[in-house]
Amino acid sequence: MSNSSIFKQIVEKKISANIIYEDKKITAFEDIKPKAPVHILIIPNIFIASLNDINKKNKDILGHMFYIAVNIAKEKKISKEGYRIVVNCNKNAGQEIEYLHMHLLGGKKLSVLL
Structure with missing residues (x-):
């Protein structure tokens, strides 16, 4: 990387972001x-290129990411109306940055993807 x-x-x-949550495992911030x-x-907080790079040593990070996403959805008051969690894997799926990341989206009616 x-x-x-x-x-x-x-x-x-090294660069600023509007960080809304961080702990020793993950960081969450607003999309620009x-x-x-x-x-x-x-x-x-550790580099994982994509979902394809999840292995026995780092697999627990995904559960933690989902757990924090749900808590943020509750804090942002979008959990009752609904929200979407998206993880793109590689270019054809729309992963623009080679670094595993999850999008938490909500606050309006979202279009159906499929």
Whole structure:
């Protein structure tokens, strides 16, 4: 991975982001180009390129990411009306940054993807 990854720089506090949650495992922050009224990115604090790079050593991070996403949805008051969690894997699926990340979207009626 390149040291210039924007997500790596956010985790290392080299560039600023509107961080809404962080712990020793993950960081969550507002997307700078939101696709919904609530658009939060949730990333692991360790580099994992994509879902394809989940293994026995790092598999627990996904559960933690989902757990925190649900808690953020409750805090943002979008849990009752509904929200979407998206994880894109590689270019054809829309993963623009080579760093595992989860999108939490809500705050309006979202269009159906499929």
